[in-house]
Amino acid sequence: MTRWARITAFMIVLLIPSLDALGELRFPPPEFESGYQFPQTTSPPALPAIHEYIDAAVLLAALLLATYLILKRRSRRAIFALMLFALLYFGFWRDGCICPIGAIQNVTLTIFDSSYAIPLTAGIFFVLPLVFTLFVGRTFCGAVCPLGAIQDAVLIHPVVVPRWLESGLRLMAYTYLGAAVLFAAIGNAFLICRYDPFVGFFRLSGNWNVLIIGASLLLIGLFIGRPYCRFLCPYGVLLRQMSRLSKWRVTITPNECIKCRLCEGACPFGAIREPTGDWPQGEYKIAKRRLALFLLLLPVLVAAGGWGGYTLKERLARVHPRVRTAERVYLEETGRVEGTTNASDAFRATGRTTEELYQEATAIRDRFAIGGTLLGGFLGLVVAGKLVALSVRRRRSEYEADRASCFACGRCYQYCPKERERWKKNKGVVAGR
Amino acid sequence: MADNSNSLNRRKFLREGLWGACLGGLGTAAGLTAARNNRDNTVWQIDPNICIQCGNCATYCVLELSAVKCVQAYALCGYCDLCTGYLVPEPTALDTSAENALCPTGAIQRTFVEDPYYEYTIDEALCNGCGKCVKGCLAFGNGSLFLQVRHDRCKNCNECAIAAACPSGAFKRVPADQPYLLKGVERKQ
Numbered sequence: 001m002t003r004w005a006r007i008t009a010f011m012i013v014l015l016i017p018s019l020d021a022l023g024e025l026r027f028p029p030p031e032f033e034s035g036y037q038f039p040q041t042t043s044p045p046a047l048p049a050i051h052e053y054i055d056a057a058v059l060l061a062a063l064l065l066a067t068y069l070i071l072k073r074r075s076r077r078a079i080f081a082l083m084l085f086a087l088l089y090f091g092f093w094r095d096g097c098i099c100p101i102g103a104i105q106n107v108t109l110t111i112f113d114s115s116y117a118i119p120l121t122a123g124i125f126f127v128l129p130l131v132f133t134l135f136v137g138r139t140f141c142g143a144v145c146p147l148g149a150i151q152d153a154v155l156i157h158p159v160v161v162p163r164w165l166e167s168g169l170r171l172m173a174y175t176y177l178g179a180a181v182l183f184a185a186i187g188n189a190f191l192i193c194r195y196d197p198f199v200g201f202f203r204l205s206g207n208w209n210v211l212i213i214g215a216s217l218l219l220i221g222l223f224i225g226r227p228y229c230r231f232l233c234p235y236g237v238l239l240r241q242m243s244r245l246s247k248w249r250v251t252i253t254p255n256e257c258i259k260c261r262l263c264e265g266a267c268p269f270g271a272i273r274e275p276t277g278d279w280p281q282g283e284y285k286i287a288k289r290r291l292a293l294f295l296l297l298l299p300v301l302v303a304a305g306g307w308g309g310y311t312l313k314e315r316l317a318r319v320h321p322r323v324r325t326a327e328r329v330y331l332e333e334t335g336r337v338e339g340t341t342n343a344s345d346a347f348r349a350t351g352r353t354t355e356e357l358y359q360e361a362t363a364i365r366d367r368f369a370i371g372g373t374l375l376g377g378f379l380g381l382v383v384a385g386k387l388v389a390l391s392v393r394r395r396r397s398e399y400e401a402d403r404a405s406c407f408a409c410g411r412c413y414q415y416c417p418k419e420r421e422r423w424k425k426n427k428g429v430v431a432g433r
Numbered sequence: 434m435a436d437n438s439n440s441l442n443r444r445k446f447l448r449e450g451l452w453g454a455c456l457g458g459l460g461t462a463a464g465l466t467a468a469r470n471n472r473d474n475t476v477w478q479i480d481p482n483i484c485i486q487c488g489n490c491a492t493y494c495v496l497e498l499s500a501v502k503c504v505q506a507y508a509l510c511g512y513c514d515l516c517t518g519y520l521v522p523e524p525t526a527l528d529t530s531a532e533n534a535l536c537p538t539g540a541i542q543r544t545f546v547e548d549p550y551y552e553y554t555i556d557e558a559l560c561n562g563c564g565k566c567v568k569g570c571l572a573f574g575n576g577s578l579f580l581q582v583r584h585d586r587c588k589n590c591n592e593c594a595i596a597a598a599c600p601s602g603a604f605k606r607v608p609a610d611q612p613y614l615l616k617g618v619e620r621k622q
Contacts, residue, residue, distance in 0.1 A: 025509065025511065025575045026511070026573070026574060026575055027511025027512075027513055027574065027575055028511070029508060029509065029510065029511060029512070030511070030512050030550050032546065032547060032550070033547060034546065034547040036546050036547065036552075038507045038508055039507050039552075039554070040507075041504055041505060041506055041507065041615060041617075043612070043613045043615065044583060044584055044585035045584060045585075045612065046476045046584040046587075046589065046609045046612045047584070047589070049474055049609070052474070095588055097588065097589075097590055097591055098591055102591045102592075103591075105591070105592075106591065107462055107465075107466070110465055110466065110469055111465070116469075116606075117469055117470060117474070117475060118465075118466050118469050118470060119470070119474045119475070120466060120467070120470045120474070122466070122591075123462065123463060123465075123466025123467070123470070124463075124466075126462060126466075127459050127462055127463045127466070130455075130459050131456070131459055134452065134455055134456055134459070189592070189597065190591060190592035190597075193590065193591045193592040194592060194594075194597060199495075200495075203495060203496075203588070205495060205496060205497050206495045207495070207594065241455075242455055245448060245451055245452040245455060247452075321600075321602065325600075341600065342485060342487040342489075342600035342601070343600035343601070345485060345600075346483070346485045346487075346600050346601030346602070346603075347601075349485060349601070350483070
């Protein structure tokens, strides 16, 4: 009986507007007579920053070791071992976060949002592999990147991808880079992290759709070497350009190329280029005219791309949650849809006026108009640049690893008879002969 | 022949120039990072005053069991017998029976303190961060229950998957040395 009386009493209390001494609380905290002590709300601290510095140190050490193994030691087995270590450490142990690919967005956000404090590790992870590539080529891709490692490890039966298809598909990586920068700068979204296909495997949990994309990429990766690296990786785009300029790089032969053609089919990523002669007599003139045409086409393509990007501004802007909320609230206010969503409820709970929201959304859309134009122009430039590059003939006197495309995995070394000679000689030295 | 070596030099000059420009660009990026990093690193946290308890925290976290947990600000709690954060609306009895419990995982523990007061504690190993109790507490109680990212569990992803799905914009990056936005702390001080 007393219990029901108490319930009724509480029900009454619920109905009375709170007039307690504190003013804000409906039920003032009780004055306990039994000597009860208020427990403390616990607040477990975040991981100390030292872990991030350890990550940065491991990255530096791994890059140095990778460079030594790839350029000096020239041992595929040792490179593979380092690659597995990187997969275990940066992938499974550190859960694949932070990685240089994602760090692109942190650096972008730092440039565009002055209130954002970039973690020091993100900066180091972005800069270090690029600096190394500028000196020694893509040793990061070959032995340190966990995303590259997981794909490299599953490659069992490489299939040749035609050169034209490879170049065409690579456009996806440029688009991905452009979009990632655009959305990190003004879209309030980190696309690269959202659609990182392998981080779910590293954590053994994650969004199902992305896990399915990752599994498909790994399945494709059984036959087509490193599909993410070649056709999607936005950081790879930056590394390609840096690698073109590198001071030192992977050479298939340790000393001289005897043009034996044994290495021709060695690269599963299609990065080995055969020696070329001069232009065939008749073709030179046609090629010259083609080059002139493509050079003239360059500004046209850039302008067309820019215009295309501009027309996409409204769709691009919809990625931003503010814009989506504004559109929803507008539809609700004008009575075109029934009911509310969580986002529109949350907006109304803030007590701000709809005009403010609309203005904010318009400002974001304007920014996307500029950003979309730049993105489209960039893609136009990439396509035009590729066309120009295709019509220029490079002279090569020996078999070479393509500067931009070579992942520095070290597979081709053992195909070179000169390399075998060197190994034998080295073994002799070690054995003390 | 002289012309040929000249063009080679030009190409070399261009290459060297580009190389230097790239290195300079990377140096700028490194400098920018160092300059901006005089503040502390950041972690993700929920602003309890903006949160609308939509339930996304329970489902969008990359972890199997969300790193977002309900937190009790004891100093704000009314220690009610009829706790609207603990009991379903119109309970059949004010007790710990499962049929009356609002929490879907049974993560709230109700302990008798003294008549008529009960203490409510969250068992974080069971809590999935759905925020049902928070909604109940805010609706009729003091609002002493609220959601927080627990940093002993949070992976601190570069982009928090819940933040990307948060309809109210309650997720924000906060300094790592003050990683919580607790209710009722300012009241006690």
